Amino acid sequence: MKKYFDLINDKELLTIFSNAVKIPSINPPGKEKKMCEYVENLLKTNDIEYEKVMVEQDRYDIVARIRGKSNENSIIFTGHMDVVPVSDEEMKRWNYDPFSATIKDGFLYGRGSSDMKSGLISAIYAMIVLKRNNIIPPNDIILVATIDEENYMKGSKALLNSKLISDAKYLVVCEPTDLKICNKGKGRTWADVYVKGKTAHGSQAGVGENAIYLAIRLIEKIKNTNFDEYSSEDNGNSFWRTLAINAGVEPQVVPDKCTFTVDARLSVGHETTKVWEKLEELIDQVKSEVSDFDASYEIIDERHSWHTSEENNLIRLVKKGLDSINEKCELDIFAGSTDASVLIKNSLIPVIIGPGDLSVVHRENECIKIEQLYKACRLYMSMMITSIV
Template structure:
């Protein structure tokens, strides 16, 4: 089982990277059509699952010996390319370009290469009439880069209810991530009072009040949640918006707050801390008022070391003559959502997380071939 269809893998990956599937706004439909057609042509059971207008997940299934299946999942959307960023690209980000052993393009690492490798692996088993050890599902999702609507629509679906394990094909340089940080984010709305910009101190400047929140955030280092494998949790403001016009003291300020969490530190803990900060500032600054809008809560997780999927990937890596390096994933993925239905999750895929969401995103082509080989071994491993 060592023959690798390199040309097919590379041509499919090029076709995927050539598709501009940026999100927001959510332009995944050409990717949906490509994934759907490829899997149908491979002779697999395939369904499009409606999530929102012009936005569908794709599920493909290959029946195996055991109905307790494994999901291989990847998202079809990519982050946008800003006007400033595009000037720093050495290639057109939506025209897959091979330079030396690398394929350049938006989504090459995050994460069309992993999705591509899993798709070709399923097709390979079908063509060779190899019956996998258990039912295999390919789950291609929309909206992972924003609100994860795709995985949220599928997590409890009857279409994948038999699946007990999940392989998230995100870029890890083929290292095994057996856990992931959590994330929660939201808006803080700070209210002050307007006044003339020439009159200092007669109004409550909402930006000054927002500064009080930032000062208090810096004092809370979450040391008590430190984890030997994950480090410690942290939070930070990622955006601020305020101002009426240059001569008016702003009476409103919005801050976007983002927190990254280690296992044992839950999203609810973060917003309790923020509530405390707001209440404490109210005692000091008369007229201070602020409210919280939580946009999303993604809990951190760790998979039990004895889980079958971890045994599977370790055995498969050995058979593929690949090193078995265990680590944790610093971001959040669809795996966070899919595991809520009592599934064991790992993250392993081609590509390097350090080169994504930025100019000159690339993936090492031989590593994509290795991912294909690994995934097909995992699909037949008990």
């Protein structure tokens, strides 16, 4: 394997990665276009075949492929091109410009450095090295670079049932895991809840039905309801929270509508339907206490958990790759939701493994240990050129 690793130019890899971090592909509101063009140029310059999948105006996925000796066990390496915004308050806590890709003490700092341009660029560069050196992998290698992962996952949803990936069997999600093997992924679902009241003039005490107060009744029940029966050390914890609230016509009017968002993070095996069954129970409880209580909800998204057996050929392949870079093998659960929760609907077998630490993402001074970028590229290359069966 060393002769293949010697083909990797770490300096070039770091330059390509640094330039990617400097692109502010912030989402929302969906400013991935320059990053899409950057990825396109890398593929085009290195004669790697690819297609664009339009999702919205100026927003598109990129699906690239290196043909192998067979397409029976094609492997997708996927990463998203968008990064979360940097708020004004967060900006004050950064030690460097978040889009400067500043290097200090062996780390590169920048928004998206861990989440997840390091993983995406590592996979792309591994493919570039294969193409440049005319190395034919045993199976087709497919790159899927998506938009909108940080929001509604419109990018991965646009690829459901796509012929571009219909022959793929395995899915490697290059999200930050500190190079641990995440063979389990937690689920997530959220909904907007609508509580109705009755308007009245704010000066009239006791008149009207204040939708805020009615919503608080339901919110308190949500706050005091847990999902301990679904939680375990092996499969992670399930919990839900109210994360946003909005109400009011104007300050002088008793509000007749209050909307709040409930976000649930689910342990492996906890079905999303069970969350909303529980919410309906709580709504009925409030109705028994307040006769004219009126609440409804709209499910915004459902992202299912998944589990890939440690004995699966994909996990075996990852372990071989880690052995080739002298990295220990550790199994873990990925706490966040990823494009895997969407793409597994194509009957793909997933694993999440990539450079970076999830604990430093979506916050000030996000960074990546540069040595781990180099290791990830070698890991992916090893997986690309090793037969999976």
